[in-house]
Amino acid sequence: MARFCRYCGSPVSEGANFCRACGKSLTEARKPEKQKPEIRQPEMREPVVREPAPRDSWQEEYRRIHAQNRARTAERGMPDNQEDQPQPVRQVPPQTFAVPDGPSVAAAAESGEIDLGEVTIPGLEGLGAAAKVYGPLGGIFRGIGSLLGGALKIFVRPGALIGTALLAGIWIALAFFRDSGSEVVKALSFLTYADGGAERGILGGIGGTLGKGTVAAALVSLFTGGLGKALKGIGALFVGHGERRGFFSFLLGLLAGAAVYLAFAGTFAPEDGIMAGIAGALLSLEALGGGQGKLYALAESLTSKAEGGIRTARRGKIDGLLTGLTLGFAAAAALAGLGVMEGLL
Structure with a gap:
């Protein structure tokens, strides 16, 4: 039988180990072919249906466990029928404990028995329930009381008087150099409203003194975090806080701001009273942006409404009043x- 080279196809003799034409070896073992794994189909088995245990079987198990429990009870020296009777529940009077600066709860002496009672967390009273809102008169009297309380704190904490004392010293110094004609004196008098209430009579003097206090509060607030609140207030002045601002509360704030300015500055020296208006606007912006403080609480009281015995206030009306102010x-x-108000009073 003729043979041929599997590399070049040339005829080769029987029993030859090499091809004379290409020189390749003819005795190389062929690599075994890979066998494919045999895939077996899963055997189909008939489903096994388990019948439920007879009723008597679990009853017997229950009787066996019950007999074991009775035997253990007898070993402890207890009567057989005592375990079947309901045991009396021991009533433990709750003991109250308080966490410093935190919630106050009433808890029982043993673990697992606790009576929460009424939990009050300072600073979070407004969550889940509306905070208490005072009426207009209540808000005014509360504001006066807080001012008096702040005045009394000066004797307890003299450090709170540093800013006001510094301004008072500047006012006294400016009073001595009032007629000097210096531009520095004029600039400081304008910035600190040093001439507030001067030469205006009794009522004008009272209004000017209140205007001085407003300017002092505004200047001190700039160094105690009020600047950030004022910047937020500028943003809220244009976009609000998501609620529609009340028109009537805005109109009320607009008229109140103009009237209070006239009480602070009058019309005797309009160029020197501008700072009182700037200070009032700055404090209003701080209340609008911060959402807290005496002025915000007063606006909340003035815009509140009693419904069902509960007085509430909407943020939109508060923002409208502070925006107008x-x-x-x-x-x-x-x-x-500009001299427009000169001669009105």
């Missing part, structure tokens, strides 16, 4: 600087 102070100060 800010614009009222600013507009009155601008008109006074």
